[in-house]
Amino acid sequence: MDLRLLRCFVAVADAGSVTAAAQELYVSQPTLSRQLHRLEREIGLVLFRPLDGRLVITSAGRELLPRARTLLAGAAAVRAFAREIAAGAIGAVHVAAPTAILHDVLAPLIAAAPPNLPPLTVRPMDTEKLYDAVDGDADLAVGAHAPPAHLSARVLARLPVRAYVPANHGLAINGSVTLTELIDHDLLLPDRQHHIRQVLDVATAEAGLVYRTAGGFESAPVALANAAAGRGVAVASGDPAFGLVPLPIITAQGPMMEPLFAAWRVDHHAPSTLAGLAGELTAYLIDRHGPWVAPETRHSVPALRTRSLH
Numbered sequence: 001m002d003l004r005l006l007r008c009f010v011a012v013a014d015a016g017s018v019t020a021a022a023q024e025l026y027v028s029q030p031t032l033s034r035q036l037h038r039l040e041r042e043i044g045l046v047l048f049r050p051l052d053g054r055l056v057i058t059s060a061g062r063e064l065l066p067r068a069r070t071l072l073a074g075a076a077a078v079r080a081f082a083r084e085i086a087a088g089a090i091g092a093v094h095v096a097a098p099t100a101i102l103h104d105v106l107a108p109l110i111a112a113a114p115p116n117l118p119p120l121t122v123r124p125m126d127t128e129k130l131y132d133a134v135d136g137d138a139d140l141a142v143g144a145h146a147p148p149a150h151l152s153a154r155v156l157a158r159l160p161v162r163a164y165v166p167a168n169h170g171l172a173i174n175g176s177v178t179l180t181e182l183i184d185h186d187l188l189l190p191d192r193q194h195h196i197r198q199v200l201d202v203a204t205a206e207a208g209l210v211y212r213t214a215g216g217f218e219s220a221p222v223a224l225a226n227a228a229a230g231r232g233v234a235v236a237s238g239d240p241a242f243g244l245v246p247l248p249i250i251t252a253q254g255p256m257m258e259p260l261f262a263a264w265r266v267d268h269h270a271p272s273t274l275a276g277l278a279g280e281l282t283a284y285l286i287d288r289h290g291p292w293v294a295p296e297t298r299h300s301v302p303a304l305r306t307r308s309l310h
Contacts, residue, residue, distance in 0.1 A: 003075050005039040006068045008032055009047060013057050013065055092119040093277055096133035097142040099124045100220055104238035105260070106142065109284050117280055118273065127195070131263055140264050140274050142281070144195035147263035152271065154278050155295035157285040158257040161199055164227050164234040164244040171233070176248040179207055179256070186214035186232035188223040199258050200235055203251050259295075260285070 008025065012032070015021040022032045040047055047061035057065070097106055106122050125133050130143045131151060147153040163177050171177050171185070183204065190197045197216075204211055214232035217223040221241060227234035228242035237258055240246045249256040262278040264271065286294050 001042065003072065005035055005042070006072055008035040009039055009061075010065065010068050010072060012036060012048065012055065013061065017054060092121050093274070094137060094139045095120055095122045095142060096125040096130060096138040096140070097122060098127050098130065098144070100238065101142055101144065101260070105281070105285070108288070109281060112284060116276065118277060134263060134265050134268075139268065139270075140262055140277065142260065142262050144258050144260055145198075146259075147261055150266070151263040152266050152268075152274075153261055153263040154275070156260045156262050156278060156281045157289070157293045157295055158259050159237050159285070159289065159293055160246075160248050161196055161235065161237050161256040161258050162246040163249055164224055164236060164240055164246055166228060166230065167243060167245050169233075169245070171247060172245040174247070176250055176255075178250045179203060179209060179252075182233065182235075182249055183209050183211040187211050188226050188232040188234040189213050189216055190220065190223070190236070191216045191218060195258055196236060199256060203249075203256055207252060257293075 008021070011021040011025055012018055015024055018029050018032050018036070022029045025032065027035075036047065043064075045060045045064065046058050047064065048055040048057055050056075095106060102122055102124055106120065109117070110120055110122075123133075123138065125138075125141070127143065127145065130141050130145075131147050134141050134151060141147070141151075142156070163171065163182055165171050171181065187200075189200065192198075192201075200211070215223075215226065217226070220234075220236045220238060223234040223236060224241045224244055226232065228244055234244070235249070262274075262281065264274045268274060282295065
């Protein structure tokens with residue numbers, strides 16, 4: 001149904017005549033009369049009848065009038081809300097992320113409840129399909145591998161990749177471990193497609209080193225559990241568990257780090273909101289881990305934990 005026809009109907013009912021309503025709507029009287037007749041034909045009702053040279057609303061018209069007002073008010077509200085959306089309003093941000101990032105980064109962020117954080121709806125997503133999600137129903141994707149070039153993106157932080165050992169392990173006393181020291185131990189690692197494994201592969205290849213593995217795991221908590229059981233040294237990121245001690249891994253370039261990215265569509269209707277959320281994520285990660293994880297920082301581990309490669 002054409003809302004303009006309903007608007008004509010309500011205007012005539014309120015003004016009491018076609019002439020007055022036509023002036024209010026800035027249309028000619030014959031045009032407005034045609035619009036009324038067209039509406040009556042479409043809905044199969046007689047809305048007005050002539051009486052003593054004027055139009056009188058019929059009983060059917062009286063029944064329809066409040067519904068017409070409600071429909072026009074709803075349409076006006078939709079237009080107003082559409083303008084807000086076009087200006088960047090968003091009710092809740094739908095975020096896609098791998099399960100590990102959901103648990104280690106996004107869930108603690110939501111619990112911390114920064115005052116400028118919009119409501120977040122978070123959905124776990126496989127790493128290989130992560131950035132496809134923003135071409136679907138996700139507003140934002142957060143991941144540890146670089147987004148494709150067609151997306152808007154920023155580096156949120158560079159988080160430490162660490163070795164996790166029990167407190168009584170020989171490596172725990174030093175507070176950090178060099179890459180050379182690390183490869184002397186059996187490593188509990190994610191599978192080959194995982195970003196942590198790729199970071200380790202690049203670092204050892206650049207150093208001309210070869211590591212040995214005690215097993216590959218899809219789940220970081222399972223790798224940490226095996227480390228706690230003494231089956232090897234887990235390499236992961238995120239918070240320690242099972243009483244393990246996290247040790248920064250020192251390479252020739254400094255501590256081993258993994259970048260964390262946020263990405264969204266270039267044509268998203270609320271890019272400033274998403275950029276603001278990315279900023280909130282960066283601020284939260286810096287507050288949680290320290291300024292050395294800031295994306296623009298030249299990285300070095302905190303002084304008390306720094307060790308030489310030699």
